[in-house]
Amino acid sequence: MATYVLTVNGVEHSVEAEPKMPLLWVLRDVIGLTGTKYGCGIGQCGSCTVLLNGSPGRSCQRSISSIGDERITTIEGLSESGDHPLQVMWDELNVSQCGFCQPGQILTAFAMLRSRPNPTDADIDREMSRNLCRCGTYIRIKEAIKQAAGLVED
Amino acid sequence: MKKISNGLPFMLEALGIDPVTGTKFDPFTHVRNNGRDSRTVILNLSRRSFLKTSALAGGSVFVLGLGTGFRAQDSPDVMETGTREEAVSDSEFRPNVFVALHENGDVFIVNSRSEMGQGVRSSIPPLIADEMEADLERVHVLQADGDAMYGDQNTDGSTSIRNFFDDWRKAGATARVMLVSAAAADWGVPAEECEAENHVVYHRASGREAAYGDLARMAAEQPVPEDPAFKPREKWRYIGKEIRGTDNRDIATGKAVYGLDVKVPGMLYASVEHCPTIGGTLISYDAAETLKVPGVREVVSLPLASASPGFGSLGGLAVVAENTWAAFQGREKLIAEWDLGDNASYESAAYRETLEASVKAPGKVIRKTGDEAAAFDSAATTIEASYYVPMLAHTPMEVPNATAWFKDDGSCECWAPTQDAQGARATVAQTLEIEESKVTIHITLLGGGFGRKSKPDFICEAALISRAVGAPVKVTWKREDCIQFDYFHSPSAQYLKAGFDEDGKAVSWLHRTAFPSISSTFAPGVKYASEGELNLGFTTVPYDIPNMSCENGEAIAHVRIGWLRSVCNIHHSFAINAFAGEMAHSVGRDQVEYLLELLGPSRSLNDMFPEKGPYGENLEEAPYHTGRLRAVLERAARESGWGSQALGPGEGMGAAVHYSFGSYVAWVMRVKVENNTVRVVRADGVIDCGTYVNADRVRAQMEGNLVFGLTLAFNGRITATNGSINQSNFHNYRLLRMEQTPETHIYLTESEMIPGGVGEPGLPPVSPALTNAILAATGSPVRELPVRLA
Ligand code: FES
Ligand code: FES
Numbered sequence: 001m002a003t004y005v006l007t008v009n010g011v012e013h014s015v016e017a018e019p020k021m022p023l024l025w026v027l028r029d030v031i032g033l034t035g036t037k038y039g040c041g042i043g044q045c046g047s048c049t050v051l052l053n054g055s056p057g058r059s060c061q062r063s064i065s066s067i068g069d070e071r072i073t074t075i076e077g078l079s080e081s082g083d084h085p086l087q088v089m090w091d092e093l094n095v096s097q098c099g100f101c102q103p104g105q106i107l108t109a110f111a112m113l114r115s116r117p118n119p120t121d122a123d124i125d126r127e128m129s130r131n132l133c134r135c136g137t138y139i140r141i142k143e144a145i146k147q148a149a150g151l152v153e154d
Numbered sequence: 155m156k157k158i159s160n161g162l163p164f165m166l167e168a169l170g171i172d173p174v175t176g177t178k179f180d181p182f183t184h185v186r187n188n189g190r191d192s193r194t195v196i197l198n199l200s201r202r203s204f205l206k207t208s209a210l211a212g213g214s215v216f217v218l219g220l221g222t223g224f225r226a227q228d229s230p231d232v233m234e235t236g237t238r239e240e241a242v243s244d245s246e247f248r249p250n251v252f253v254a255l256h257e258n259g260d261v262f263i264v265n266s267r268s269e270m271g272q273g274v275r276s277s278i279p280p281l282i283a284d285e286m287e288a289d290l291e292r293v294h295v296l297q298a299d300g301d302a303m304y305g306d307q308n309t310d311g312s313t314s315i316r317n318f319f320d321d322w323r324k325a326g327a328t329a330r331v332m333l334v335s336a337a338a339a340d341w342g343v344p345a346e347e348c349e350a351e352n353h354v355v356y357h358r359a360s361g362r363e364a365a366y367g368d369l370a371r372m373a374a375e376q377p378v379p380e381d382p383a384f385k386p387r388e389k390w391r392y393i394g395k396e397i398r399g400t401d402n403r404d405i406a407t408g409k410a411v412y413g414l415d416v417k418v419p420g421m422l423y424a425s426v427e428h429c430p431t432i433g434g435t436l437i438s439y440d441a442a443e444t445l446k447v448p449g450v451r452e453v454v455s456l457p458l459a460s461a462s463p464g465f466g467s468l469g470g471l472a473v474v475a476e477n478t479w480a481a482f483q484g485r486e487k488l489i490a491e492w493d494l495g496d497n498a499s500y501e502s503a504a505y506r507e508t509l510e511a512s513v514k515a516p517g518k519v520i521r522k523t524g525d526e527a528a529a530f531d532s533a534a535t536t537i538e539a540s541y542y543v544p545m546l547a548h549t550p551m552e553v554p555n556a557t558a559w560f561k562d563d564g565s566c567e568c569w570a571p572t573q574d575a576q577g578a579r580a581t582v583a584q585t586l587e588i589e590e591s592k593v594t595i596h597i598t599l600l601g602g603g604f605g606r607k608s609k610p611d612f613i614c615e616a617a618l619i620s621r622a623v624g625a626p627v628k629v630t631w632k633r634e635d636c637i638q639f640d641y642f643h644s645p646s647a648q649y650l651k652a653g654f655d656e657d658g659k660a661v662s663w664l665h666r667t668a669f670p671s672i673s674s675t676f677a678p679g680v681k682y683a684s685e686g687e688l689n690l691g692f693t694t695v696p697y698d699i700p701n702m703s704c705e706n707g708e709a710i711a712h713v714r715i716g717w718l719r720s721v722c723n724i725h726h727s728f729a730i731n732a733f734a735g736e737m738a739h740s741v742g743r744d745q746v747e748y749l750l751e752l753l754g755p756s757r758s759l760n761d762m763f764p765e766k767g768p769y770g771e772n773l774e775e776a777p778y779h780t781g782r783l784r785a786v787l788e789r790a791a792r793e794s795g796w797g798s799q800a801l802g803p804g805e806g807m808g809a810a811v812h813y814s815f816g817s818y819v820a821w822v823m824r825v826k827v828e829n830n831t832v833r834v835v836r837a838d839g840v841i842d843c844g845t846y847v848n849a850d851r852v853r854a855q856m857e858g859n860l861v862f863g864l865t866l867a868f869n870g871r872i873t874a875t876n877g878s879i880n881q882s883n884f885h886n887y888r889l890l891r892m893e894q895t896p897e898t899h900i901y902l903t904e905s906e907m908i909p910g911g912v913g914e915p916g917l918p919p920v921s922p923a924l925t926n927a928i929l930a931a932t933g934s935p936v937r938e939l940p941v942r943l944a
Binding site: 036 | 893
């Protein structure tokens with residue numbers, strides 16, 4: 001066991017954990033932030049996506065000992081009151097079905113919009129195809145990103 | 155227990171569930187304000203703590219107690235009227251277990267069914283609110299626990315609206331009628347002169363009005379109407395509209411609570427190493443290294459299930475730890491020696507051959523019209539084809555998991571993403587050998603279900619481990635467990651033969667199907683499919699052909715077989731529609747035109763069913779009808795530009811149409827085949843599900859079924875070697891991705907027919923529309939899934 005200090009959504013957490021413990025389980029079981037989901041544990045699905053210094057990362061593939069001072073943002077910390085344009089469009093277009101994959105989808109979309117504020121359909125397809133949705137909400141995810149991109153610009 | 159789907163009676167018979175009087179009510183696992191200030195509470199709330207929490211939420215202090223008066227009209231055997239509790243206060247109005255109104259005007263609607271993404275929490279509450287004339291902005295949606303007092307809660311078979319539409323309306327209408335009579339009594343005018351509208355009762359003649367909240371106290375004193383009149387259709391406020399999702403904001407902010415997110419104070423985390431085969435035994439194990447893994451507390455050996463394990467725990471070695479990761483790590487260090495038992499002989503490749511042999515020979519005749527053999531002899535031409543669909547796994551995005559707390563008083567409280575909370579309650583009680591009344595099942599949100607979470611095996615696991623370790627325990631299945639220990643969709647082989655006259659008109663039809671039955675999961679030695687399974691698209695083939703024989707061949711199961719979204723319709727619709735495409739191709743006719751000819755004139759097919767419809771449908775009010783099949787097919791063709799599209803090289807269009815769960819769906823796909831790969835360019839889907847509640851969720855289910863169907867058509871294959879499943883995670887059991895999802899157009903048929911199902915009917919015609927498009931593009935038929943080009 002070792003002690004790590006993690007900055008999650010702007011808050012510092014002192015955490016006792018095994019060095020190899022994936023960030024996913026640290027967030028969920030130790031810190032208690034359950035918005036980050038377990039879907040596969042092998043980097044395939046993207047349900048566990050968080051932002052590390054603003055870039056999307058698969059928290060099931062990042063051991064706690066590898067985090068260092070990278071700032072972590074989870075879905076709970078994307079916006080103060082849940083009103084980021086992506087969250088608003090996700091609501092307005094009723095993107096979610098079961099919703100389980102959606103925190104990962106939203107954070108992946110967020111990171112994409114930071115590097116490509118006006119993504120083309122092909123950009124969205126390419127970036128978002130790394131995240132799986134068993135319910136099949138892809139059509140709406142794409143539409144919500146396009147509409148949110150307009151809002152982010154303003 | 156009402157059989158919610160007559161096609162699948164084995165589910166409930168196998169459970170041995172009897173109706174139980176609901177005498178216990180632990181309020182709400184979820185509290186959701188439909189407005190913007192929502193919050194989710196997941197707690198085991200005693201009545202007092204509920205009051206406190208609600209007050210914190212700024213909402214009402216209502217406790218939805220045990221109601222009286224509400225009995226589901228059509229299911230007197232299901233609905234146990236609860237004993238009326240002493241009123242908590244004079245101010246409350248609780249006409250039934252589903253509705254409560256506080257004097258501040260807040261309305262609470264209890265959703266008793268399981269939300270797995272199909273949108274039930276965004277459909278039933280608006281439906282009840284509509285009949286109540288309640289303002290949806292003032293409605294809080296509460297989630298019921300598993301309890302017989304709510305009637306049927308078994309959320310499968312696409313039943314939540316189609317079987318209970320009038321029951322939900324009655325729950326709302328009862329409240330409205332009582333509010334109106336309260337106002338009328340107060341004003342001394344006849345109730346007929348008063349009208350409820352959007353949270354207010356009006357007496358227009360005298361200009362008087364009263365807000366719902368102000369009437370709550372008096373309404374509670376009104377007699378409960380036996381038969382409250384429903385609103386006329388033209389006054390529907392929410393039904394048939396696009397309604398915002400109840401849980402949208404919680405999901406998008408990470409607040410939504412799924413089973414996997416449950417946390418109980420003092421909880422431990424467990425994960426179970428199962429025997430690789432069903433029906434094997436544990437010879438020995440060594441947990442020494444496991445116990446050295448930091449965070450691991452103990453290893454519990456759970457009794458192993460038989461080869462027909464039903465819904466019960468599979469058993470195995472449970473590693474109990476301080477967090478999920480430690481439990482997973484501990485499993486890797488276990489040394490276990492299993493006797494794999496008889497099912498170790500299961501090789502899916504060899505098994506496929508036995509299925510194919512089974513349909514090469516005559517089988518048990520299930521349906522016969524005319525003399526198909528003589529008609530083949532005299533036919534101008536004949537064609538035949540064999541189809542194969544492998545085992546499929548459900549893989550909901552949220553793996554099976556459950557939290558259980560076996561307490562000192564011998565009771566067990568569970569939190570689980572379950573599609574069937576009452577079934578879970580019964581099975582956990584049987585597993586623990588305690589009374590059902592001692593088991594509480596809180597229904598969390600489900601991160602997908604698709605039929606997997608109808609089965610409470612994982613909840614039983616949690617309960618057994620909690621009892622063994624004397625603490626609350628959350629069991630989490632790894633994705634690998636979820637795939638390898640699924641209740642699989644049956645592998646199936648089918649053989650079809652058709653005979654034509656000189657004009658290419660079909661005169662004879664032979665269809666044989668063989669697949670291991672779901673019944674085998676519950677009883678040893680099952681060889682044939684049940685009538686219910688065969689009625690899922692096989693016996694019910696709607697074609698107008700004078701000579702037909704439908705036969706079932708033998709098949710024995712070696713894994714747990716279960717129902718997956720639309721069940722046997724998956725393989726039957728694939729083979730029948732794909733063969734129809736081949737028939738059209740062989741006689742040089744247009745697919746859609748030929749499908750319409752096969753469907754024949756617009757007519758009822760009710761005489762196909764001696765007693766009742768295969769889905770428990772009300773066939774008197776909504777007959778199984780080729781007119782509706784024709785209409786959805788014609789519309790899909792029209793909207794897709796069928797026949798009028800200029801197709802490029804390698805492009806082709808395909809169509810398929812299918813009836814299931816009371817609804818009619820057609821898909822048209824347009825594909826481009828290039829360099830031996832298939833890309834779906836565009837999909838047009840039409841659903842006629844009669845009257846629908848939330849138009850947006852109907853569309854979403856069509857979209858979801860398209861992706862689910864393309865996933866199984868392009869990627870779905872589970873295989874076994876030495877009785878063990880070869881696939882393990884999403885790298886070798888792949889799901890469709892965004893870039894493979896076509897441009898999609900969905901059309902809803904406007905209809906005043908009674909509601910049909912929505913969650914499943916969109917799926918069966920997807921794969922054959924795809925393969926028919928490939929046939930059109932390449933000239934070569936596709937006869938097995940997943941699609942492989944010749
Ligand atoms: S859980 Fe990390 S990618 Fe799937
Ligand atoms: S919404 Fe269910 S997995 Fe994406």
